[in-house]
Amino acid sequence: MNRPFNFSAGPAAIPVEVLQQAAADMLDWQGSGMSVMEMSHRGKEFISIYEQAEADLRELLAVPPEFKILFMQGGGLAENAIVPLNLSRAGAVDFVVTGGWSQKSAKEARKYASEVRLAASGEQAGFTSIPAPSSWQLARGTSYVHICSNETIHGVEFQELPDLKALGCDAPLVIDFSSHVASRPVDWSRVGLAFGGAQKNLGPAGLTLVIVREDLLGHALPTCPSAFDYRVVADNQSMFNTPPTWGIYIAGLTFQWLKRQKEGELTGIAAMQARNIAKAELFYNFVDQSQFYLNKVAGNCRSRMNIPFFLRDESRNQAFLDGAKARGLLQLKGHKSVGGMRASLYNAMPLEGVQALIAYMREFEQSQA
């Protein structure tokens, strides 16, 4: 099926096979006579959807048994409060600020933690690089260390998660992996908790994924809402309250799509990673050799998922966007805090989409000469 290429940062493109399956199931899911949206979350039909989704995700991301997978609501922004409500123990917490999202997270945590410390910040450098972990000022006795492992707005990504133990810190690492979950493997030995909204790389808005090590459960502040207490959510298989059933179903179809993906010998997330590397390299190489376009992020932390780029002559921005849209290249406008353009190359973006974008960018440059 021929659809435009959608470069939105989120909610973002969903694999067309997933949308087609959802359309086919819409009125009658597998002979049940019901749409998934109409099912009791406690009925055997939905329980089977939920169990399959959880098992597929655990397999895809190689989530170890000592981690719980929670399907929650509220998005990444709610987790900015829910994480400190559960993990701060009303003590101090450390943040590494590398862009707009970790900055937001640190601000929200101040409402719940007794102290929010800035262990390192990339702000001086305009969030175009990540301070080296060896330079982080991690405080003794911190309850956790928060990073955003892919900064959706500024386009910086941790190519390797920090090893806090090697830095002399025993606290759990919290990662906001909203915008690169399922684009690459996760080194769970370095992670205490990972959270992410689904609407970037897993499915529709409304579902929030939390993967948390079991020993971190059960320490919520007394004021923590029960529906946001990880212990309560885990003990009830994410069904303390009605979970986002439609989001879980679409994410489940996406997990099955991911399991079917192959790239040479590679399958699943490894295949996606190889494809994502190829897409990002193609795009960065094109921008780097250009006198017309520009990306400002340091080479060792360039995001594979979200690529902010600029026309050196910004007066041509609107013409660029109009021409792109006319060619079926959608939602390329950059975030308002950064300006310029942004191409989000999530899992659902095929290599052909990146090739089409580059072809258009060449053509646009020539048309402006």
Ligand SMILES: *Cc1c(COP(=O)(O)O)cnc(C)c1O
């Ligand atoms: C999109 C995004 C969020 C916010 O998610 P909401 O669902 O809008 O709350 C948080 N963190 C990162 C890294 C994001 O990309």
